[in-house]
Amino acid sequence: MMKIEAIIQPSRFESVKDALREIGIEGMTVTEVRGHGRQKGHTEVYRGREYTVDLLPKIKLEMVLPDALVNRVVDTILKTAKTGKIGDGKIFLSRVEEAIRIRNEERGENAL
Amino acid sequence: MKCVGWKCSFSFILVLGALLLTVAPLLAQQTPASSAAPLTIVASAATSEIPRAVNEKLAQLDKDVKAAQSSADNAWMLVSAALVLMMTGPGLALFYGGLVRRKNTLAIMMQSFALMALITVMWALVGYSLCFGGDGHFIGSFEHAFLRGVGADPNPDYAGTIPQLTFMVYQLMFAIITPALITGATAERMKFSGTVLFLALWFLAVYAPLAHMVWGKGGFLNASLGGKFPTLDFAGGTVVHISSGVSALVCALYLGKRTGYPKQPMPPHSLVLSFIGACLLWVGWFGFNAGSALASNSLATSAFVATHFAAAAAALSWSAAEWFKNGRASALGAISGAVAGLVAITPAAGFVGPMPALAIGLIAGVVCYWMVTKVKAIFGYDDALDAFGVHGAGGTIGALLTGVFAQQVINPIFGAGKAVGALDGHWGQVGNQLMGVLIAWVFALVGTLVLLKIVDLLTGIRVPEEHEIEGLDITQHGEEAYNLES
Numbered sequence: 316m317m318k319i320e321a322i323i324q325p326s327r328f329e330s331v332k333d334a335l336r337e338i339g340i341e342g343m344t345v346t347e348v349r350g351h352g353r354q355k356g357h358t359e360v361y362r363g364r365e366y367t368v369d370l371l372p373k374i375k376l377e378m379v380l381p382d383a384l385v386n387r388v389v390d391t392i393l394k395t396a397k398t399g400k401i402g403d404g405k406i407f408l409s410r411v412e413e414a415i416r417i418r419n420e421e422r423g424e425n426a427l
Numbered sequence: 428m429k430c431v432g433w434k435c436s437f438s439f440i441l442v443l444g445a446l447l448l449t450v451a452p453l454l455a456q457q458t459p460a461s462s463a464a465p466l467t468i469v470a471s472a473a474t475s476e477i478p479r480a481v482n483e484k485l486a487q488l489d490k491d492v493k494a495a496q497s498s499a500d501n502a503w504m505l506v507s508a509a510l511v512l513m514m515t516g517p518g519l520a521l522f523y524g525g526l527v528r529r530k531n532t533l534a535i536m537m538q539s540f541a542l543m544a545l546i547t548v549m550w551a552l553v554g555y556s557l558c559f560g561g562d563g564h565f566i567g568s569f570e571h572a573f574l575r576g577v578g579a580d581p582n583p584d585y586a587g588t589i590p591q592l593t594f595m596v597y598q599l600m601f602a603i604i605t606p607a608l609i610t611g612a613t614a615e616r617m618k619f620s621g622t623v624l625f626l627a628l629w630f631l632a633v634y635a636p637l638a639h640m641v642w643g644k645g646g647f648l649n650a651s652l653g654g655k656f657p658t659l660d661f662a663g664g665t666v667v668h669i670s671s672g673v674s675a676l677v678c679a680l681y682l683g684k685r686t687g688y689p690k691q692p693m694p695p696h697s698l699v700l701s702f703i704g705a706c707l708l709w710v711g712w713f714g715f716n717a718g719s720a721l722a723s724n725s726l727a728t729s730a731f732v733a734t735h736f737a738a739a740a741a742a743l744s745w746s747a748a749e750w751f752k753n754g755r756a757s758a759l760g761a762i763s764g765a766v767a768g769l770v771a772i773t774p775a776a777g778f779v780g781p782m783p784a785l786a787i788g789l790i791a792g793v794v795c796y797w798m799v800t801k802v803k804a805i806f807g808y809d810d811a812l813d814a815f816g817v818h819g820a821g822g823t824i825g826a827l828l829t830g831v832f833a834q835q836v837i838n839p840i841f842g843a844g845k846a847v848g849a850l851d852g853h854w855g856q857v858g859n860q861l862m863g864v865l866i867a868w869v870f871a872l873v874g875t876l877v878l879l880k881i882v883d884l885l886t887g888i889r890v891p892e893e894h895e896i897e898g899l900d901i902t903q904h905g906e907e908a909y910n911l912e913s
Contacts, residue, residue, distance in 0.1 A: 359694060360753050362763065362813060363800025366692040 316411040316424060317385045321376045322348065322404040323396040328374045334395040338387055342427070344377040354402035373404060379411050381424045493588075497581075500588040503723035504597055510714025511600035515539050515607050518711050521704030522766070523611055526812045529696040530898025531615045532908035538610040538622055542603050545623065546630055550599045557635035558598065559585065562645030564655075566636045571595075584644045584652065586721040597718060602638070605667045606630055611814030612675030615693075616685050618890050619903040625882040633674065633874040637867060638666050648863045651840050658863030659833055659840070659847070659856065661730065662719035664774025664826040665867040672819025673868050674875040675810060681879045682888060684809035686895050698759055705762035709738055712769045716776035729837055730776035733784035734769065740788025741768020741795075748796045760796070763817065767795035770821035775829040778840070778847060783832035790828065791821050823864055830860035 323331060328345075335343070349370040356369030380388060389406060397403055416426040520536040527535050546554065553572050559582075561568025571577050574595065582591040606626040613622065640646040641660050648665075650657035660666060685693065695701060716734040720727035745764025746756040771791030772784055779787070799816035810816055833848030833856065835841070846853035882888060894902035901907060 360755075360757065361694050361759055363752075363796075363804065364689070366694050 316379055316414060316427065317382060318377065318379045318409045318411045319385065319388060319392075320407040320409075321392050321396070322350070322373050322406075323376065323392070324398065324403060325372055325374050327396045327398065327403075328376075330395045331376070331392055334391050335388065338391055340378065340380075340384070340388060342378060346375045346377070348373050348375045352402070352405065371402070379414060379427060381427060497588045500586075500722040500724075501590065501593055503727065504586075504589050504593045504718060504721065507714035507718025508593070508597040508600050510711045511597070511604065511718065512543070514708050514711035514715065515600075515604045516543055518704050518707035519604065519607055521700045522708060522762075523614065523701075523704070523812055525697040525700030525702070525704060526611075526695045527614050528693055528898070529909060530900055530907075532696065532900060533906060534619065534899035534903050535610060535614050537619070537904060538626075539607045541619075541623055542607045542626060545627060546603045546606065547599060549627065549630060550595075550602055554602060554630065554635060555595050555598065557631065558602070558638040559595075559643055562643075562652075563639065564645060564647045565640060567639045567643055588722055594721065597721075598638075601663060601667060601715070602630060602634060605634055605663075605671050608667070608671035608814055608818050609675045609678060611812035611818075612679040612810045613682055614811040615899065616682060616811075616889055616895050617678075618887055619899070620886045621882050621888045624886055625878055625888070628878045628882065629674065629875065632878060633670060633871055634666070637670050637870060640866070641666050641863070648866065656859050656862040656866075657841070658826075658859055659778055659829045660774045660826065660863065661777035661829075661838075662716045662773045664771075664822045664829065665863050668770050668773060668818040668822025669826065669864060669867040670871045672815045672817070672822050673871040675814035676808065676819055677872055677875040678879065679808045679810045679815065681876070682809075684807075685811060686892055688809045689804075689807075695759065702758060702762055705766055709765055709769065712738070712773075716769075716773060720777055726777055726838060729780070732781050733776045733779055734772050736781050736784040737768040737772030737775075737788035737791070738765045739768070740785045741765060741771065741792035744789045744792030745796045746792075748793050752800075763799070763813070764792040764796070767791045767817050767821045770795075770818055771825035771828070773822070774826045775832060778829055778833035778838050780832075780834060780837055783828075783834075783850070787825060787828050787832065791824050794824055795821050823868075826860050826864050826867075827857065830857035 321331075325347075332343075349372055351369050351371055354371065356367055356371055359366045359368055376392075378388070385408065389408070392406060413422065414424070414426040415422050516539055520539040523539070524532050524536045551574055553569065555574065555577065556569050556571035557567045559567055560570035560572075574592075577591045577595050579590045579592065581587050581589055582594060585591075586594045606629055609626065609629070610617075610622065640648045640654075641658060643649065644652045646652070646654050648654050648656050648658040648660075650659050658665060687693070712734055713731055717727045717731035720730055742761050742765040745767060746761045749760040750756045768788035768791050771787050772779075775784070775787055795817050798820040799810075799813045803810060803813070803816055808815075829848065831849045834850050835843075835845060835847045838847065839845065841847060848856045879888065890899065890902060
């Protein structure tokens with residue numbers, strides 16, 4: 316089992332979600348987050364005072380998948396989340412030791 | 428009937444002319460007979476009856492006309508009073524509420540609202556009397572304490588056609604908004620208890636004397652009721668805006684900067700609220716300025732127009748300055764400009780024509796922009812929401828420009844045919860205005876400083892740093908403006 320964390324542009328979120336549904340991905344956890352990598356923020360001016368806003372709004376998708384699905388999901392996210400500009404985000408993969416469904420205590424890939 | 432403008436009146440005149448032509452010969456023939464008839468009556472028993480009847484009729488008509496005028500004036504003044512109250516709540520409360528950080532929203536709104544209640548009660552007890560009772564040079568008397576003698580009869584010294592009760596309640600609304608303006612400088616760090624006590628004392632010790640000096644009978648600066656330095660202040664440039672603006676600066680200096688200012692960003696939490704507030708202020712200002720004619724007459728119209736024009740011009744000039752400087756015109760800039768223009772036209776509203784009003788607005792927009800962006804940064808005081816930069820500076824410019832642009836064709840306040848401002852050739856008025864401005868500045872400065880010292884000893888002024896960081900909504904009032912998850 317692998318965990319995918321993808322941080323993407325809010326404007327691409329709907330397309331990514333639809334594309335993932337098309338390839339059969341049902342479950343995901345979505346969080347509105349703020350942060351920045353290499354992308355610079357912007358400045359706002361209120362009555363002459365300038366504020367640099369460098370933490371920008373992003374969407375974080377989290378999902379845990381059976382190993383067989385991981386490559387397809389990664390490809391789909393890459394294809395749909397890309398705008399080609401700085402600030403498109405990142406995908407992190409990590410191994411997951413165990414998953415347990417709370418309702419019936421199923422374990423492993425069955426619980427996904 | 429479809430009939431447009433000149434065509435309609437033209438055909439009407441034609442018909443009227445034709446009628447006159449046909450009736451004229453008839454009239455000429457009848458004249459001898461008709462003039463003979465009343466003569467016989469006058470000569471008979473009714474010698475004194477008919478003139479008396481006519482006189483009674485005339486007297487009755489005169490009374491009716493006066494009653495009609497009084498009704499019209501009273502209607503406008505009651506509406507104006509309501510408009511001016513709307514400037515504080517929700518106008519100013521929203522304007523300031525949007526400019527603070529979200530943790531201080533309710534606190535700043537509550538300060539305005541508390542004044543709506545507190546000043547009203549104080550006004551009924553002694554406030555009105557201290558402002559408009561008696562004929563002292565510096566402060567009113569206790570003549571009208573507990574509103575004694577304030578009823579349906581007009582007070583001819585101030586407004587001869589409306590009940591004094593109307594005049595009283597209209598002036599009350601000014602006394603509410605003035606201290607509320609100061610809260611813009613003390614925002615986000617002043618204790619609620621200290622704020623309430625300070626502003627209540629400030630109303631008694633600074634507002635009341637100044638209002639009496641400028642507007643009260645016999646006041647030292649009164650322009651029409653026997654003042655030594657006749658200062659023109661139609662709707663409160665000195666009494667409202669200089670007094671609150673300068674006091675705001677003193678408060679900002681005394682309190683010190685907000686924790687983290689100017690390093691930490693403190694952007695407005697909702698310019699949408701501020702936007703609505705500013706638009707309500709603009710509309711309410713018609714009651715403030717046009718209502719200050721104290722009648723529903725052509726002077727009220729003149730003040731209404733001047734007010735509107737100045738606001739528009741200042742919104743444009745502030746935006747233009749900003750565009751020039753930053754390459755963009757911001758919503759906050761446009762609404763701040765409009766408020767600056769409204770402040771500056773306040774003393775001038777009933778003395779200047781529409782073109783000078785545009786000029787006053789243009790100047791005020793640029794100067795206030797410069798005050799809040801440059802001057803504040805240079806001196807480093809934390810006038811949180813720019814109460815001084817907009818009201819102090821705008822009020823001062825407005826008061827001085829009133830001396831320049833006031834014209835007797837608009838308002839012959841010094842008597843028919845007598846020059847009023849520099850535009851009429853009376854440059855001395857600029858000197859009078861300067862005197863009024865100076866006195867208002869010094870009075871507000873000293874009064875505020877003394878009161879702050881007293882309140883600091885009694886209740887304390889500033890919240891502890893941890894309360895400031897947590898926010899005044901929770902620490903001062905035990906509630907939050909936005910419980911979005913609930």
